[in-house]
Amino acid sequence: MSQAQTRIGLIGYGQIGQAVHKMIDNNEDNGMEVVFVHDQFATAVQDLSAGMVLEDLGEFESRQPDLIVEMAHPDVTRKWGTTILEKTNYMFISVTALADAELEASIQETTRRAGTRAFVPHGGVVGMDALLENRDVWESVDIVMKKSPHNVDCAAAGIDPDDIKEETTLYDGPTRGICPLFPRNVNTHAAIAYAGIGFDRTHSLLQVSPEWSDAVVEIYAKGPGINLSVARNESITGVTGASTPASIYNTVQMIGSTGPGIHLR
Numbered sequence: 263m264s265q266a267q268t269r270i271g272l273i274g275y276g277q278i279g280q281a282v283h284k285m286i287d288n289n290e291d292n293g294m295e296v297v298f299v300h301d302q303f304a305t306a307v308q309d310l311s312a313g314m315v316l317e318d319l320g321e322f323e324s325r326q327p328d329l330i331v332e333m334a335h336p337d338v339t340r341k342w343g344t345t346i347l348e349k350t351n352y353m354f355i356s357v358t359a360l361a362d363a364e365l366e367a368s369i370q371e372t373t374r375r376a377g378t379r380a381f382v383p384h385g386g387v388v389g390m391d392a393l394l395e396n397r398d399v400w401e402s403v404d405i406v407m408k409k410s411p412h413n414v415d416c417a418a419a420g421i422d423p424d425d426i427k428e429e430t431t432l433y434d435g436p437t438r439g440i441c442p443l444f445p446r447n448v449n450t451h452a453a454i455a456y457a458g459i460g461f462d463r464t465h466s467l468l469q470v471s472p473e474w475s476d477a478v479v480e481i482y483a484k485g486p487g488i489n490l491s492v493a494r495n496e497s498i499t500g501v502t503g504a505s506t507p508a509s510i511y512n513t514v515q516m517i518g519s520t521g522p523g524i525h526l527r
């Protein structure tokens with residue numbers, strides 16, 4: 263029994279977007295096809311065939327996508343999230359968008375009205391399943407992130423990474439507050455908060471040092487009779503850890519694959 267292909271549109275053709283496109287194309291069995299790629303810059307998509315590029319995102323319906331995947335910036339969800347969800351399903355990896363409570367509510371409301379679905383991938387979070395499944399149990403969730411300042415986009419916080427010469431705490435407080443300050447760097451914090459006890463009760467610490475080259479994320483969740491601690495240390499390019507592109511592809515596959523085989527959930 264063969265199933266129809268899932269038609270997928272991609273927004274953002276940088277490090278993650280290009281890798282995910284390749285992974286979808288390289289697996290003919292997965293029952294998914296990319297029907298458009300959109301990026302704000304024509305240079306980013308110049309190596310793609312003209313038919314694959316969607317210059318004007320407002321014309322997304324013309325490609326009849328079953329799922330659109332944002333891999334660009336939280337601004338895309340702010341500008342296009344509900345417009346897309348009026349018509350089709352939407353996965354956004356720039357999860358910091360959800361720290362805006364009004365936007366979160368409008369996404370929820372649109373999916374209910376239109377009968378579509380919005381998805382948040384676990385992305386850089388190890389153990390999101392455990393955080394989610396025990397969300398009613400946790401009394402505290404703490405995130406510690408350590409990076410080089412040169413892997414942090416400090417523009418929104420008004421900080422010049424070149425000015426940071428020693429170990430420095432850039433943020434220490436509720437997760438809701440860190441998201442607008444470092445919107446491209448703390449998607450992991452946002453996904454942990456959303457999965458667990460929310461943006462106001464989750465605690466975020468962001469530390470940087472020019473001495474560090476790897477990215478470290480530590481997650482500590484505590485509740486009665488249960489303690490969860492997870493740590494990951496990995497190399498990082500730009501704002502993205504080495505494991506993220508494969509993680510994003512895996513989630514696209516969980517949502518969109520119609521192929522045969524044994525599927526892990």
Ligand SMILES: NC(=O)c1ccc[n+]([C@@H]2O[C@H](COP(=O)([O-])OP(=O)(O)OC[C@H]3O[C@@H](n4cnc5c(N)ncnc54)[C@H](O)[C@@H]3O)[C@@H](O)[C@H]2O)c1
Nearest residue numbers: 274275276277278301302333334335356385386446449502
């Ligand atoms: N969920 C996670 O765990 C996780 C992990 C790492 C990165 N991210 C997020 O994923 C996104 C992509 O990361 P990346 O490393 O591929 O970045 P990148 O800078 O390599 O690529 C981003 C691409 O998106 C395009 N873009 C940016 N804003 C746009 C807009 N408004 N409209 C259309 N195109 C736009 C850029 O031109 C660029 O080509 C970032 O927002 C990043 O914060 C999420």
